[in-house]
Amino acid sequence: MKENLVWDSLIHDVSLLPLPHRAHFIEKGWLAIRGPEILALGEGDPPPHPAKKRINGTGCVAMPGLINAHLHAPMALFRGLADDLPLKTWLEKHIFPAEEKWVNGEFVYWGTLLACAEMLRSGTTTFCDGYFFEDQAARAALQSGMRGLLAQGILDFPTPDSPSPHESIKRIKSFIRDYSGSDLIKPAIFAHTVYTCSPPLLQECRSLADRYGVPLITHLSETRSEVQEVMKKYGRRPLDHLENIGLLSSPLIACHCVWLTEEEMDLLARREVRVVHNPESNMKLASGVAPVPDLLARGVAVGLGTDGCVSNNNLDLFQEMDSAAKLHKVHRLDPTVMPSQTVLEMATLGGARVLGMEKEIGSLEAGKKADVIVLELNRPHLQPVYNLVSHLVYSATGADVRDVIIDGKPVMENRKLLTLDEEEILGKAGEWGRKIRPISDCRFRIAD
Ligand SMILES: [Zn+2]
Known part of the structure; x- marks a missing residue:
């Protein structure tokens, strides 16, 4: 000292x-x-x-401070837009059309500010985001003072910020260049899923991530139908498919990992794939229960995430920890699995390991970030x-x-938030809400 x-x-x-x-x-x-x-x-x-x-x-x-290892922060502006629907209907009839119509730079900026305000007020200090217009998410995160691993999204088809994957790649490169020297914001690449990103696109993302030394993030084996679809298309299960096309040659952050075989869990451990568990999103969308105790037993780094507000519907990691502990107990009919300290570790040190920040954050130790x-x-x-x-x-x-x-x-x-004007953010969230679903569409909406 x-x-x-x-x-x-x-x-x-x-x-x-x-x-x-x-x-x-x-x-x-x-x-x-x-x-x-x-x-x-x-x-x-x-x-x-x-x-x-x-x-x-x-x-x-x-x-x-808690670490939210997987979310789509701007989607806070879609909170509660569509619930209690089958996954396909929810995604294709509600979420994708809403994104196509409304997501732009301003949406991402104000949505991320709303998410940051909520996260700060519930004790989250670091978050890992994956979305579009990620430069605007970074602008909001920097304003809030939060630490973030922010990943620019890419898919095979046009996205709200890019008419083609080629344009998305350009956007990824400039995002990485712009934020490589930042203290609080680390850039990353978010390749949506194995069924929305072709093998060549995934391989291009892998080589970009390796070239720039940034993490590659994807959703993996979230639902049974995803596994079936990938089996039909490539003749392999999603993780096996990623191994086959060389995606696991360096560490990957895989979100969800619900549908895994014993062999896949061994492969995850061998390849040092880092996993993010999102119990409330998996419960709400009835995706299934990730075999987290088995992954932890194999030494896999597992962090905790909320996923986006459309499938949760809040970003409170304290609630997420409670759900994580109880979900596995009831699922295995064993109250000794996922004890509280294991769950708290996932939300702190585990998340830090997943994001590659364990030397900086996740515990209170002299020399670590405060x-x-x-x-x-x-x-x-x-x-x-x-x-x-x-x-x-x-x-x-x-x-x-x-x-x-x-x-x-x-x-x-x-x-009291010191970095953000909460009143202004709430006002803007209300404005977006009225635009996205006019009051005339909502019989029970409270007029303000
Ligand atoms: Zn997600």
């Missing part, structure tokens, strides 16, 4: 959970921040040292505390988060 320099922030008289395990819980401690990093943390009273900002954590716990959230514990649903990790997974919600610090900078204090 460099004693001669003033600390930027000191959180004192706070409980600490630096790592996602109850053995690491510190009932009363302190955490010092200088610049973007955690300088030191410890038990008891802090050493006497000048700090520009002192945050009193009495009655609170400070823990690592991405810290402070939760109020003096609340009826969080007392008494026998095991804090259990409370975080089974009792807490995003609304219990009081303060958020990202990269050493306070972005929410006493539940």
Whole structure:
């Protein structure tokens, strides 16, 4: 510790959970921040040292900011547009047409701001996004102060931001070039799925990702019908197909991975494919239950994601953790699977591993980035505390988060967002909502 320099922030008289395990819980401690990093943390009273900002954590716990490892942030503006429908009808009759009609740069910008406001207010400090007009998502993310792995999307057919895959490739290249030096935003490539991206397109994405040293992200084996469709088209299951065309030659971030055989799980582990589990989206779309306990047993890196707001319908990772733990217990008829600390690890260190950021984030350790959230514990649903990790997974919600610090900078204090104009964002969300579905179309809409 460099004693001669003033600390930027000191959180004192706070409980600490630096790592996602109850053995690491510190009932009363302190955490010092200088610049973007955690300088030191410890038990008891802090050493006497000048700090520009002192945050009193009495009655609170400070823990690592949560990591949402898969979503489509701008789709926050489509929240609740269509629910409780068969997947094909939902996608083809509602979501795709709405995207075709409404998605443009402004939509992505305001949708991402709305998503960032929601994520900050529920304790998420890093998110991994995949969508179109990703430069506008990056603009919004930077404004919010959030950390992000942002991936420009590509498919075989025209998308809202590109008339052809060729144009999408150009967009990917310029996006990567523009954000390669950014501290908070890391660029990536989002190849939608194996059934919407041809083998040559996927191979081009693979070589671009390798050339620029950025992650490649895709949806994989989300539904049974996807597996059937890929089998019919290529004579192989989706993962086998990716292996066959050389896509697994370097690490891939695969979202969902619901329909896997034992051999595929072995292959995922061997190829060090990183997996994102999205339990609420999988439940809501009745896609199935991903074999997460089996993947974890094989040492596969698994993070937790919400997926987009159209299939969830919120971005609260505390709720997602609760669902993740309970889904696997009921599915296996075994209350011992997916214990709370495993789930909390997925939402912190696991997510960091998936995004390739485990050296920077995911836990509170000296030298790591200061991405810290402070939760109020003096609340009826969080007392008494026998095991804090259990409370975080089974009792807490995003609304219990009081303060958020990202990269050493306070972005929410006493539940007030410091980087974003929440009133303006909510006003714009309302405007988009009225445009997308005029009030005359909605019998039960509350007029505002
Ligand atoms: Zn998705």
